[in-house]
Amino acid sequence: MSYLPIYIPPYKDELMYSWIGRLARANSLSLAEFSHAYCGMPKYQSVCADMRRGFFSLSRSLPFTDELDDLYLEHTTIGLEMIAKPVPVQTQYFNMSFQPYSHFNIDQADSILRVKVCPECIKEDRIEVGQPYIHCSHQLGGVDVCYKHHVPLMTYHGKMDGEMDFNLDDYDEEEILIFKRDAIAYADCVHELQGAGLHTDSDSVRETILKKLEEDGFDTTDPVRLFSSCFDDWTYNSLTIMHDYEGFFRVKPNVVQSFNLQTIVPVLMYLWPDPNGFADAASDHEPYLKQYTCSTCGRTYYETPRSQRDGWGCPYCAEHISDEERFEHLVDVIGNGEYEVITPFKSMGKKVRMKHIPCGHEFEVTPTGFLFRDRRCPCFIHENVERQK
Numbered sequence: 091m092s093y094l095p096i097y098i099p100p101y102k103d104e105l106m107y108s109w110i111g112r113l114a115r116a117n118s119l120s121l122a123e124f125s126h127a128y129c130g131m132p133k134y135q136s137v138c139a140d141m142r143r144g145f146f147s148l149s150r151s152l153p154f155t156d157e158l159d160d161l162y163l164e165h166t167t168i169g170l171e172m173i174a175k176p177v178p179v180q181t182q183y184f185n186m187s188f189q190p191y192s193h194f195n196i197d198q199a200d201s202i203l204r205v206k207v208c209p210e211c212i213k214e215d216r217i218e219v220g221q222p223y224i225h226c227s228h229q230l231g232g233v234d235v236c237y238k239h240h241v242p243l244m245t246y247h248g249k250m251d252g253e254m255d256f257n258l259d260d261y262d263e264e265e266i267l268i269f270k271r272d273a274i275a276y277a278d279c280v281h282e283l284q285g286a287g288l289h290t291d292s293d294s295v296r297e298t299i300l301k302k303l304e305e306d307g308f309d310t311t312d313p314v315r316l317f318s319s320c321f322d323d324w325t326y327n328s329l330t331i332m333h334d335y336e337g338f339f340r341v342k343p344n345v346v347q348s349f350n351l352q353t354i355v356p357v358l359m360y361l362w363p364d365p366n367g368f369a370d371a372a373s374d375h376e377p378y379l380k381q382y383t384c385s386t387c388g389r390t391y392y393e394t395p396r397s398q399r400d401g402w403g404c405p406y407c408a409e410h411i412s413d414e415e416r417f418e419h420l421v422d423v424i425g426n427g428e429y430e431v432i433t434p435f436k437s438m439g440k441k442v443r444m445k446h447i448p449c450g451h452e453f454e455v456t457p458t459g460f461l462f463r464d465r466r467c468p469c470f471i472h473e474n475v476e477r478q479k
């Protein structure tokens with residue numbers, strides 16, 4: 091992998107995808123050519139707007155190796171979107187960007203389907219930095235208006251890779267289905283939360299909410315009912331109509347469930363009118379990413395603490411291990427040596443047969459299920475359900 095001939099730093103709040111567009115231009119390449127040369131994408135395929143796949147390759151061409159975690163979290167929407175995901179799912183997301191692309195690292199649904207821009211920010215950027223760029227905070231889940239100018243965002247509908255031309259004829263103003271006042275309050279709250287640099291997960295967020303309710307003297311036995319009555323006469327009520335906060339509070343045992351910002355943020359807004367109050371309450375949490383040094387090759391790399399515990403380890407050394415060998419190693423670490431892989435690993439979605447050594451039971455599970463959704467031998471599930479009764 092070669093270093094970038096010309097390096098330019100990202101702007102404040104610039105989406106990584108936008109920065110890559112500018113890096114490509116600075117190096118006289120099209121976005122697709124740059125994506126292939128520096129982001130490990132197949133020929134003629136550009137990186138996606140959420141930039142999940144491609145960062146690992148890009149990071150090897152940058153003129154520095156430190157603080158890649160900050161670079162990634164400040165210039166993608168992932169940092170904030172992750173507060174709505176449980177830890178095993180977070181691990182899968184971060185592996186996507188901090189491990190080489192492989193059969194273990196399959197593409198997931200994009201969190202940014204179409205890029206959004208604010209027409210007022212475009213004008214301001216032209217004056218302040220000489221050119222417009224795509225802002226990270228405009229792409230966050232459920233955001234329809236600019237937090238700074240309170241005007242509706244415009245969504246890109248033009249041809250592929252043309253976002254960075256900033257031709258407003260290619261951008262449409264979307265119909266906002268909630269009250270504009272509520273959309274503004276939501277965008278403001280999300281912007282504050284983004285600035286707070288939160289590190290948390292959906293289970294911890296739920297606990298923090300329940301703790302706050304208890305402190306405020308509420309009966310928390312049925313949070314769904316509690317919120318549906320509270321939300322009835324809440325100022326920003328229209329925010330709660332479309333989103334499934336009920337699912338968020340009805341936790342199913344043995345199911346690792348993901349949510350999105352739109353589900354959680356209205357609840358946070360209701361309980362903490364100042365978003366920093368929530369940020370303080372949710373503060374004691376491990377960082378999403380930590381830097382580690384490989385004891386085999388001596389290189390430094392980033393991964394989540396859970397990823398480290400689960401045995402993912404050094405991404406550079408991983409490139410030299412076969413998929414089957416790697417899967418067996420991961421099963422051994424994650425399953426505490428209690429599981430034997432009977433049929434070989436083919437892909438993340440193709441079921442493998444496994445044996446739970448302590449009980450002797452054989453069962454089938456997808457590698458995604460075992461590695462990222464905590465699926466285990468049925469005997470373990472029965473035990474858990476008994477314990478929760």
Ligand SMILES: [Zn+2]
Nearest residue numbers: 208211236239
């Ligand atoms: Zn704006």
Ligand SMILES: [Zn+2]
Nearest residue numbers: 384387404407
């Ligand atoms: Zn290594």
Ligand SMILES: [Zn+2]
Nearest residue numbers: 446449467469
């Ligand atoms: Zn078992």
